[in-house]
Amino acid sequence: MAAAAAKIIVVGGGLAGLSAVIKIAEAGGSVDLFSIVPVKRSHSVCAQGGINAAKNLKGEGDTTAAHFDDTIYGGDFLANQTPVKGMCEAAPAIIDLLDRMGVPFNRTPEGLLDFRRFGGTLYHRTAFAGATTGQQLLYALDEQVRRYESEGKVTKYEGWEFLSAVLDGAGVCRGICAMNLRDMSVRVFDADAIILATGGNGAIFGKSTNSVVCTGSAQSALYQQGAYYANGEFIQVHPTCIPGEDKLRLMSESARGEGGRVWVPRKLNDPRAPKSIPEADRWYFLEEWYPKYGNLVPRDVATRAIHKVVYEHELGIDGQPMVYLDLTHIDRATLNRKLEGILEIYEKFVGDDPRDVPMKIFPGMHYTMGGLWVDFNQMTNIPGVFAAGEAEYNYHGANRLGANSLLSCIYGGFQAGPNALRYAKGLTSAPANGYGASECKRQEEINGRLLSSSGTENPFKLWRELGEVMTKNVTVIRYNKALADTDEKIVELLERFRNINLSDKSQWANTSFAFTRQLYNMLQLGRVVTQGAQLRDESRGAHYKPDFPDRDDERFLKTTKASFAPDADEPRFTMEAVDTQYIPPRPRRYDAVK
Amino acid sequence: MATTTAPLDTRSPAKLKTVRIEIKRQASPDAEPRWEKFDLPLRTGMNAISAMMEIAANPVTADGRETTPIAYDANCLEEVCGSCAMRINGKARMACSALIDKVQENGVVRLEPLSKMPVVRDLSVDRSVLFENLKRVKAWVPLDGSYDLGSGPRITPQQQEEAYPLSRCISCTICMEVCPQFNEETGFVGAATIAQAKLFNEHPTGRVLKEERLHALMGDGGIQECGYAQNCVNACPKMLPLTKAISDVSRDVMIQAVKDVFTR
Numbered sequence A: 001m002a003a004a005a006a007k008i009i010v011v012g013g014g015l016a017g018l019s020a021v022i023k024i025a026e027a028g029g030s031v032d033l034f035s036i037v038p039v040k041r042s043h044s045v046c047a048q049g050g051i052n053a054a055k056n057l058k059g060e061g062d063t064t065a066a067h068f069d070d071t072i073y074g075g076d077f078l079a080n081q082t083p084v085k086g087m088c089e090a091a092p093a094i095i096d097l098l099d100r101m102g103v104p105f106n107r108t109p110e111g112l113l114d115f116r117r118f119g120g121t122l123y124h125r126t127a128f129a130g131a132t133t134g135q136q137l138l139y140a141l142d143e144q145v146r147r148y149e150s151e152g153k154v155t156k157y158e159g160w161e162f163l164s165a166v167l168d169g170a171g172v173c174r175g176i177c178a179m180n181l182r183d184m185s186v187r188v189f190d191a192d193a194i195i196l197a198t199g200g201n202g203a204i205f206g207k208s209t210n211s212v213v214c215t216g217s218a219q220s221a222l223y224q225q226g227a228y229y230a231n232g233e234f235i236q237v238h239p240t241c242i243p244g245e246d247k248l249r250l251m252s253e254s255a256r257g258e259g260g261r262v263w264v265p266r267k268l269n270d271p272r273a274p275k276s277i278p279e280a281d282r283w284y285f286l287e288e289w290y291p292k293y294g295n296l297v298p299r300d301v302a303t304r305a306i307h308k309v310v311y312e313h314e315l316g317i318d319g320q321p322m323v324y325l326d327l328t329h330i331d332r333a334t335l336n337r338k339l340e341g342i343l344e345i346y347e348k349f350v351g352d353d354p355r356d357v358p359m360k361i362f363p364g365m366h367y368t369m370g371g372l373w374v375d376f377n378q379m380t381n382i383p384g385v386f387a388a389g390e391a392e393y394n395y396h397g398a399n400r401l402g403a404n405s406l407l408s409c410i411y412g413g414f415q416a417g418p419n420a421l422r423y424a425k426g427l428t429s430a431p432a433n434g435y436g437a438s439e440c441k442r443q444e445e446i447n448g449r450l451l452s453s454s455g456t457e458n459p460f461k462l463w464r465e466l467g468e469v470m471t472k473n474v475t476v477i478r479y480n481k482a483l484a485d486t487d488e489k490i491v492e493l494l495e496r497f498r499n500i501n502l503s504d505k506s507q508w509a510n511t512s513f514a515f516t517r518q519l520y521n522m523l524q525l526g527r528v529v530t531q532g533a534q535l536r537d538e539s540r541g542a543h544y545k546p547d548f549p550d551r552d553d554e555r556f557l558k559t560t561k562a563s564f565a566p567d568a569d570e571p572r573f574t575m576e577a578v579d580t581q582y583i584p585p586r587p588r589r590y591d592a593v594k
Numbered sequence B: 001m002a003t004t005t006a007p008l009d010t011r012s013p014a015k016l017k018t019v020r021i022e023i024k025r026q027a028s029p030d031a032e033p034r035w036e037k038f039d040l041p042l043r044t045g046m047n048a049i050s051a052m053m054e055i056a057a058n059p060v061t062a063d064g065r066e067t068t069p070i071a072y073d074a075n076c077l078e079e080v081c082g083s084c085a086m087r088i089n090g091k092a093r094m095a096c097s098a099l100i101d102k103v104q105e106n107g108v109v110r111l112e113p114l115s116k117m118p119v120v121r122d123l124s125v126d127r128s129v130l131f132e133n134l135k136r137v138k139a140w141v142p143l144d145g146s147y148d149l150g151s152g153p154r155i156t157p158q159q160q161e162e163a164y165p166l167s168r169c170i171s172c173t174i175c176m177e178v179c180p181q182f183n184e185e186t187g188f189v190g191a192a193t194i195a196q197a198k199l200f201n202e203h204p205t206g207r208v209l210k211e212e213r214l215h216a217l218m219g220d221g222g223i224q225e226c227g228y229a230q231n232c233v234n235a236c237p238k239m240l241p242l243t244k245a246i247s248d249v250s251r252d253v254m255i256q257a258v259k260d261v262f263t264r
Ligand SMILES: Cc1cc2nc3c(=O)[nH]c(=O)nc-3n(C[C@H](O)[C@H](O)[C@H](O)COP(=O)(O)OP(=O)(O)OC[C@H]3O[C@@H](n4cnc5c(N)ncnc54)[C@H](O)[C@@H]3O)c2cc1C
Pocket: A011, A012, A013, A014, A015, A016, A017, A034, A035, A036, A037, A038, A039, A042, A043, A044, A045, A046, A047, A048, A049, A050, A051, A133, A134, A160, A161, A162, A163, A197, A198, A199, A200, A209, A210, A211, A213, A214, A217, A218, A250, A366, A367, A388, A389, A390, A391, A402, A403, A404, A405, A406, A407, A409
């Protein structure tokens, strides 16, 4: 039945989702593309730095093998090596394709692609388009998809939210259940296979560098339906973000590269303006603790140090989780010449001129290394459900290298699309057992319960509490006691969720209702992240436990797999061996040449 | 928390303790609009979006009435996704970069939806017309396929520097909002679409569709509707060279029209 025209649903229109759509439409499949926001407004537009590929256009002898090794090493050997190898080998052709699509990459005088250096490698391997690479890549893919849309090969459902997969009696996926975010109606859409490309889960941490819709809600819903969630405890925290009332905005590493110094006043609540605090009353803690590298220690080290100063020494500026990143000792002309773009961001969103006043920065949740467990064909353990992009776990192990994510999104989408088509062609017809209608009913009942709730808990306040406890205990420095407390807190929040008060009970464009639904899923996924961290008694990549400061390959060179136990309403964990067949694990150190 | 309508704080912005946010609300596309007022403690770095997040956590108006959270569009919160365009104290701009202490006037910030797009609810509007217009001008490079066909055309740094600013358009539709010619009568496509036509007409591969794009911009609603008011270029949050794009494409359309006379 499915053989004639396979029907694939792609959920998510960031780089990963659009890449999958392009491959399916090109192969003659028919695609329905679902996204909460118009796809051109997806989170991928936020990426600034660039995308990696070992094109070796600078005569450095860069190779895809070196890219592969850097990625595995950077990820502290936790990534399965087969998919990473495939990605690094495909990268140069992906850059060529993006170039042909019209991405305005920066150029050399000869008209070739220019490459810059990024963290975790010694090669110029990062192609970039000004300071807005993600935006430029997303637009290029969006344009190709718009072309397929105008040819009738793609149907977009923008302003629709994925609620759940529709599984038949045998546990095979037959479509999705989605909610129209205008009239709030719930509908079932049939498909032979679905691809989830719904991005990261920054919102579980309250504020992050992610966009508003990066809640992880779709992944969590699928996990609660039986999909494994892998390596949830691996969360990348970027050391220098601009704390905002609404989000954390990235402040590029180049500020420190150009001589920026990180400090706090030695006295808590020092009432003086920062510039009038004399040197003797300032604590340049990075320079003191790491005399050799000073402010330019690697990301995770800088992040941990700032965290320690704020939470253990309790010396954040004005008692807030913030420290100074100071450029004011550098002359204006130099700053303008080298850092103008990023200084403008600070000026625009904070309102202060960082040439005159030290910037206030703090580490921020930035990237979700873990995600839906997938096999090497990008399929989850639920037949017919595929995943790609930041929503899955395949490519970055315990720590993602800069500029590797855009690549993994595109590569993952390019794998998931054709694999989903292949799967769909071999699929037997669906049984007629009314599973679609019953899934729809289940979702409508959830909606009904929420809309008739008459409790006292404000969902946005619950969310704030979740974000605060997750950020405090489950980001940079992790202690088992604090993790246990956090899990207990989430259980309390889940309990209070039953007593929710939806002040808006209307059936039209009810954004707080949609958010409240997502909040429930965030709470469930928060437990996966927290408990996963608790179980892993070692330090590896972004996961750091002072009580277990070393990597422990014997016990933990393993993928954490969480599955949902419906009766207990909590996660269960198993460990899976990691594919290390190409590069034997070795210690990861950045204070020496590897 | 709000009390009854307190006297407004009109001290200098640096000393403001609270700010009054007035929001034009509309329950649905056909509902009557109404205004609601909120008093919020002013916090450093607060912008129009964080103010509305604050309201969502405590949806009570300045006169103590319970209300509902505000519906608005936003995603990136760093002025790159183009979602959050609205009118703030009368000016069309992005809400996420509108710092309250900079945009307030006498302690008041008025938020209204864009006036030229259909309101969905409150500050959320339907801007799909722009995406339809982009289809009309075939704003893409027509690839042979996504398989490996080697590297792209050589492009000089100068060409890249011309293209890049146009490619930064975030589809916020502010250029259409502020354009006197953008209305139902003219059906004008607006500056954003014309700028994208120029971007692809100048791409070495994209230019193969140039004639089709120029034809799409001829006639009613096309580029001739532009009255050169220059509002677009002044209002664009990403400072796109919109008037230059319009005059360049305008010239190409004219040349094409002359060519058409001889070839048809
Ligand atoms: C500030 C910043 C800078 C970065 N810079 C770089 C960089 O320089 N290089 C690099 O490689 N990486 C970078 N990254 C990481 C990279 O941007 C992301 O990992 C990547 O863009 C994720 O793409 P995606 O396709 O997986 O998901 P997204 O782009 O997040 O898209 C998710 C899509 O899913 C949709 N969606 C979500 N939930 C649902 C649902 N329930 N129903 C329907 N639709 C849904 C959304 O509408 C959206 O379309 C950066 C990240 C940040 C935050």
